[in-house]
Amino acid sequence: MSFAPSTARVMPNNVMNTPIPSPQGASGDTTINVNGIPSGANATAGPGIRRRDRQGSFGGSSRAKVLRPFNTANIKILLLENVNETAVGALRAQGYQVETHAKALAEDVLMEKIKDVHCVGIRSKTKLTKKILDAAEKLGVIGCFCIGTNQVDLEHATSKGIAVFNSPFSNSRSVAELVIAEIVLLSRQLGDRNNEMHQGIWSKVSANCYEIRGKTLGIIGYGHIGSQLSVLAESMGMRVIFHDVAPLMPLGTSKQVHSLNELLEKSDFVTLHVPETEDTMNMIGENELSRMKQGSFLINASRGTVVVIPALAKALKSGHLGGAAVDVFPKEPAANGKFFESELIGCPNTLLTPHIGGSTEEAQSMIGVEVSQALIKFINNGTSIGAVNLPEVDLRAIRDEENSIRLCYTHSNVPGVLLRITNILAEHNVDKQFSDSKGKIAYLMADISDVTPEQIQDIYRRVRETPTNIVTRILY
Numbered sequence: 001m002s003f004a005p006s007t008a009r010v011m012p013n014n015v016m017n018t019p020i021p022s023p024q025g026a027s028g029d030t031t032i033n034v035n036g037i038p039s040g041a042n043a044t045a046g047p048g049i050r051r052r053d054r055q056g057s058f059g060g061s062s063r064a065k066v067l068r069p070f071n072t073a074n075i076k077i078l079l080l081e082n083v084n085e086t087a088v089g090a091l092r093a094q095g096y097q098v099e100t101h102a103k104a105l106a107e108d109v110l111m112e113k114i115k116d117v118h119c120v121g122i123r124s125k126t127k128l129t130k131k132i133l134d135a136a137e138k139l140g141v142i143g144c145f146c147i148g149t150n151q152v153d154l155e156h157a158t159s160k161g162i163a164v165f166n167s168p169f170s171n172s173r174s175v176a177e178l179v180i181a182e183i184v185l186l187s188r189q190l191g192d193r194n195n196e197m198h199q200g201i202w203s204k205v206s207a208n209c210y211e212i213r214g215k216t217l218g219i220i221g222y223g224h225i226g227s228q229l230s231v232l233a234e235s236m237g238m239r240v241i242f243h244d245v246a247p248l249m250p251l252g253t254s255k256q257v258h259s260l261n262e263l264l265e266k267s268d269f270v271t272l273h274v275p276e277t278e279d280t281m282n283m284i285g286e287n288e289l290s291r292m293k294q295g296s297f298l299i300n301a302s303r304g305t306v307v308v309i310p311a312l313a314k315a316l317k318s319g320h321l322g323g324a325a326v327d328v329f330p331k332e333p334a335a336n337g338k339f340f341e342s343e344l345i346g347c348p349n350t351l352l353t354p355h356i357g358g359s360t361e362e363a364q365s366m367i368g369v370e371v372s373q374a375l376i377k378f379i380n381n382g383t384s385i386g387a388v389n390l391p392e393v394d395l396r397a398i399r400d401e402e403n404s405i406r407l408c409y410t411h412s413n414v415p416g417v418l419l420r421i422t423n424i425l426a427e428h429n430v431d432k433q434f435s436d437s438k439g440k441i442a443y444l445m446a447d448i449s450d451v452t453p454e455q456i457q458d459i460y461r462r463v464r465e466t467p468t469n470i471v472t473r474i475l476y
């Protein structure tokens, strides 16, 4: 797969279901404006579609055509929260306009900035609420350069046909390694000893300090991170049990237990690796903490809302828990250097970290590559593989010949749509077509050959006018 930038290419397209930036056809290009009408100095009465420069291939075939939404230089991308250079470079190499910010933006600034962009890239801090999404007039795709997507109003994004991509496992190993370190640190009270030494206090203690060998680790949420952690913990001699809503294959000699309570009662260390959902909100409160063994430890590197912080502080101060490591908080400061407050500050044997579970060079670099590639494939080819909120649809490469187009149609999932589209395409040569649905939304891709600019314009207009239309794009 090559992501080499193409020569300017302008598409009849509402890539983000909104007005298209005005064409900037390179010299010699025949360009097609938003309405599909050939325009620009070199517009001719001819087909209006230039054979692409053979700069790369799609789908591994030398006869494959590189598709573009329209002049890629008109695509505007906003990257927030210090998204990795690997992503910035890959997106710029496409010719897109990329604006980067090291921090999350305040709501009013984001509302203004997001108005004009086709794609936004965020991490866990930026909240893309209904209000923000409604301000985003041209937005067609969101890249979450992290695992969690709870910071995006997914339902609203979906209703607007905005695709959302994330990186499902590129930082899993980093989180699992952090948790292994924390298990050892907590078990040996290293946080407290370190603090004392920095204050000039020599306090050599062995009481209540343990090896982790032979101890039981209870993992809540046995997904990418939980299962990776399971393998690492067993290799250090721990026994592993886990609780998950889904029945899952236990790795190594780990065992799935029947209930959350069983896990809490049997574990020396309890670690949370669930997503933020309605079900996991306040999952560990006073009742659950009281079920944990006397002197056991709690680790949370999932989401801050999963643990009731005042209850945890109480359990630590009373000595019921032997310690805790917390990486995520219900309210996190917006940026580095901002004030952090929590009832956990000063609790005994309590490790507090600023949401750094996935913050390693390796993870950030891999995430940058993975998410930027998903964004490029969606913008340039219409591919929704890996989208968390759209049905996953792809077609093999379009043939590299003149006058062939790809129709990408995001629509409401109601009866009768395919018949309507079939009628619109009836007199054309549909090379291939695929469609799938997910809940209230469906996505169709169709490659059509031998179409004139007038026919493209007609297809585009008629598809857009269907009552079920959410987003219609045509790619060349």
Ligand SMILES: NC(=O)c1ccc[n+]([C@@H]2O[C@H](COP(=O)([O-])OP(=O)(O)OC[C@H]3O[C@@H](n4cnc5c(N)ncnc54)[C@H](O)[C@@H]3O)[C@@H](O)[C@H]2O)c1
Binding pocket: 147, 148, 168, 169, 171, 172, 175, 220, 221, 222, 223, 224, 225, 226, 243, 244, 245, 246, 273, 274, 275, 276, 277, 279, 280, 301, 302, 303, 327, 328, 355, 356, 357, 358, 359
């Ligand atoms: N601290 C960090 O920097 C950091 C980094 C990466 C991920 N995370 C957080 O960790 C979470 C987990 O990541 P992952 O990649 O392992 O996710 P995952 O989707 O691979 O696994 C989550 C698991 O939790 C289970 N689950 C869901 N609801 C549950 C419930 N109510 N009770 C029990 N199990 C439940 C799922 O079935 C799944 O097996 C992410 O959603 C993210 O919020 C934090």
Ligand SMILES: O=C(O)[C@H](O)COP(=O)(O)O
Binding pocket: 123, 124, 125, 145, 146, 147, 148, 149, 171, 355, 356, 357, 358, 359
């Ligand atoms: O969801 C995630 O992947 C983690 O919470 C990490 O988020 P971050 O990219 O904001 O560090």
